[in-house]
Amino acid sequence: GDSVTQMEGPVTLSEEAFLTINCTYTATGYPSLFWYVQYPGEGLQLLLKATKADDKGSNKGFEATYRKETTSFHLEKGSVQVSDSAVYFCALSGNDYKLSFGAGTTVTVRA
């Protein structure tokens, strides 16, 4: 079945550092790929998405490119802020439209 594997955390960074969170997937067909963010005490919010190969999703300075050849959708941000501290989830939606999530990566940014 469909599955998502994302890098384990926790990740601790200093402000203005570069952030990468790796995500790879296994799926049949052509899934849509998503990154969700969960701030402390809140539900998940959609951060960005990509629906086909080579698409780049972007939002709030974060980017991820749908790489079908490497089955990856890595999340990047060039200069993180304290307000980016959160849990980040990679997810995919296959032919059945259900979302499958990775385990989540906790990111802490220190001033």
Add this chain to the structure above:
Amino acid sequence: NAGVTQTPKFQVLKTGQSMTLQCAQDMNHNSMYWYRQDPGMGLRLIYYSASEGTTDKGEVPNGYNVSRLNKREFSLRLESAAPSQTSVYFCASDDRVFSDGYTFGSGTRLTVV
């Protein structure tokens, strides 16, 4: 504000008690979902409803039942709570046609003692 509303936000149950988690969305979405979130395991699908009048099991349905009351509301019931059901529960909805991803509620933190 449009979105997904879950009640209650917090709940403590004793083993064997029952309760229903409520979820309502006002975005006219066809599909609704119940997930549980446990440390290190991401979110796992309990049950979902692809459209009004239908429900299906997800990855971890044992110990739960659901009701799609109407297009807006999708409830999750624990008939006899167990400590293993201590978790944070999230309801979500989406419009499959536009593939914009899910909209999540703010969650219910359930502790079973």
